Amino acid sequence: MWSLTMRASTSVAPPGAKTTMTLIWRLGNSWALRGAAPATSRATAAAIRRFIPIIPLPVDGVGRPSLRFIGRNAFQKGPSTVSETENVFRPATPRPAHEGNGMPQSGRTDGPKDPYLLASLHRGLEVLDCFGARNSWSLADLSTHLGESKATIFRVLHTLEQFGYLAKDAATGRYAPGLGLHALGAAAVRHEQLRWQALPPLQDLAESTGETVHVGILHDGVVVTVQIVDGTRAVRMHSAVGKRSPAHASALGKVLMAYLPDGEVDAVIAAQGMARFTERTLTTPGGLREALHRARLDGYAQDEEEIEAGLRCLAAPITDHSGRPTAALAISAPASRMDPARVAALVPQVKATALRISRMLGSPSMAAA
Template identity: 40%
Template structure:
């Protein structure tokens, strides 16, 4: 078993914690408990307690396969500029470009307390449009932004988030069962974008795609929304490549 040399005045558990963090940081895919225990040469029970504490405090994320990865909060510690501020700064000009090209409303949203909160918006120049305001909150299960944010989380976290606000019916199109929402989340993961087909608001259709943060996880979501008479399914699908390209450009800017 590895013997950790502790400098005078040092704290043994902090050395163990830093060994674990430095090991996880060295890989993008993360480590499972057993693999990490072998890598740092520490008992599995010790490693588990440290991982559970770091995850509980938001410094590590656990993926659907049980691997632990660095979380956004840990990267935020070394930033002089908060991630939300970086997102707004990087995304705004690209959102304006996307809104001008699509002539529809573009929204930037993040996950907060089990809901989507809009942190930036560029409204369509057209008289009839889908309107939004910064600070607006929306449910996860009924919106393209929300589905994208759910798709970026492990299945257990998805279920926890769904339980927080439930799946109330907002229109006749809303997905209202856990099974239906989970199936939709899996579809979003596979295709890389989400659709709100009049599920949050009648006569409104919306597509969304993910923006990746510095740690490689979904940090935010970007959407294009418009009235169904103008944004039929064919046009919605045609806008997906441009939306995803803008999201990739924002992701690169956020990573710096």
């Protein structure tokens, strides 16, 4: 077993003041936190420091450690400097008074105060977190576990039930995950499946063309890159997973919007606008609709220096198990290497790679192709 012993100075520091504590790794796999140096000789203290790693830790204004431990594996090796502790510890606020109820907490109630944190949503997510550890809960158990009143927890449970994220058993009154949570989980799995199943085809295309290739999805009217393989050429396009790009000005965005109903395209334009990035950026709904119509007919879309001067992209749709285009694959390169002849040669390669990924995702329409 791992044991923690924590000590702090008995004096109360002014609010916000920081003093120093030390973390000492002792024999028997036990750890001790100590504040003021123990009554021992300097020679003894020096001997201890020769064999035991010591880590300075900050202490809050009331003499409590202001850092918390985040896992047993973090203690396998004791870092010797303050900077090395950053990956082992993280700031935390004191736990609420109800923490000592003997039950494991959800782990989401601590952490630095965030002025943008929505308290009601935070509480709802805390409740949902509980269903990761136990499949069903009663109102009374959740109230005790989270240290909240039954009235508060009932309102949270009722709201989650109305949205389908939880289901209530009429016979027992217990709550369990609903179909809404299953749908969210399935969506997350699909995105992870897309990321990693797309990787080998992307690597093949990047190797054969020497250019950077990437996969993106349309999320809230913005293109988000979910996978990327850098090209092999010295001068190439650089991107990163998680990068967000305007849909109206990117090849990925245009090829994905090409398959949306008109109403959804209108919603994207209304929400995101049509900002100008270069002289070639489409800035009118009419011009964008014409480009979307052409992309749907051709089966691919282009970004002809519309986001960044000197950079061109070519994209084709990826369809999922339902046959709908839910992602797209693009190849990007400097405009000097993307003349009309090169684009014409790349189109079949990009479409073939998108088709390959679609087949891997079980697309029924693509499987028959």
